[in-house]
Amino acid sequence: MTIPTLLTERLRLRPVLSGDVDLMIELGCNPAVMQYVQPVMSAEDTRKVMPILMDYPHSDDLGHWVVETREDNMPVGEVSLGFLPLNRPDVVPDLKAGDVNYSDEVEIGYLYLPSAWGKGYATEAAARLLAYAFNDIFLKKIVAVTDDRNHSSQKVLTKIGMRHTGDRHAYGYDVQGFEIRADEWKSKAKST
Template identity: 30%
Template sequence: MIETERLILRTWREDDILPFAELNSDSEVMEYLPKCLSLDETRQFYNRIVAEHDAYGYGLYAVEIRNSCNFIGFVGFHHFDFDAEFSPGIEIGWRLAKEHWNKGYATEAAKACLADALKNKLFSEIYSFTSTSNHRSERVMQKIGMKQMGFFSHPALPDGHILKPHVLYKLELCHTYPLKAGN
């Protein structure tokens, strides 16, 4: 578990599946992803997240607001492996319910994840990427200290798909990364 001033990042529970499915079926939340997910697809995603936590001891954390115990989304790490020059690697990502946007939660949680990764020496570099039209996520990448490395065409999307062009960010984790989530 990782805690910040306002948030708790924790392992997943079965009772997260339904609010997670609601999040994944929201067309605004999923605007920069290929499609909304069904309940069955969400369960499969949940199982992959839990398996990744079991395999590595970290991953995408369920996020809740302190003292509320309500699931609001996820922030954390994911191992990726697709056909790209920088792959395989570890990415940091986030997905929060839209009523929790523009409150700094994604940035706060991502900084806490990075501080935890540095403290526990989990890895030395981290990537993040999104479609070039997703300026909100790109702004979080900038706020957490990541540097733009360039652009690429996401190989999982067909040619001509509006989301195929992606921007790539990277951060080297070293002793200079701020250890406090609020910095």
């Protein structure tokens, strides 16, 4: 199975394509976007990771999606489901060669252009990814991590029903952890 295109009321989440390199450079090279994520990437390094964004090497069910508005097909960000990295190499990793050590936990992640901030897109797309994770590929749990200072991202995670689990280690740093189990998500979905 390859990752499907997913729809919400306002958004289309579609697999990353080679033509999305400009969006990925715009996200990865923007200090405001990357402030709480990782050091700003160069355009060259972003191009190097494009094959991984287009074809996630660890699972056919997980990967990266471009988020675009359905009204005008405008790309506004990127979301992902993938195995949570425990370390972060100093160079752009060759993920297929094993430069990164992964946990067995699946993480939800996202990056948005500043022009998309404050419009509810992150919450809407992340909620749709949880539905895909629990209803379509039958995962048992999803985790997320944020920098301690990234209150906006933490707010998105709690809005989609994730619980704050405290300090944990990921990406080579101490970060704030969040999680939701499938049974918790299904219970919350029934009550709304």
